[in-house]
Amino acid sequence: MPDMSNHPNRSRHSSSANPSPDAIKALREAAGLTQTAFGVEVHSGLRTVQDWESGQSRMHPGLWELAQGKIKPAKA
Secondary structure (H helix, E strand, C coil), rough: CCCCCCCCCCCCCCCCCCCCCCHHHHHHHHHHHHHHHHHCCCCHHHHHHHHHHCEEEEEHHHHHHHHHHHCCCCCC
């Protein structure tokens, strides 16, 4: 099996690290989105978003970058 130690999902010390569950939830809530609506924006399902926010799985850095580019805080 090839060495995957430099893969972004294999190391927490990567420059393109996975976002924390709190960061994901904060972005979603700041935009006023439900977990389902957030999932639609980043091409993922409800269960996947639930897993990211609970820390059960890690969001890929590429999807995090997509989310940060597409999802903006709701205007007050």
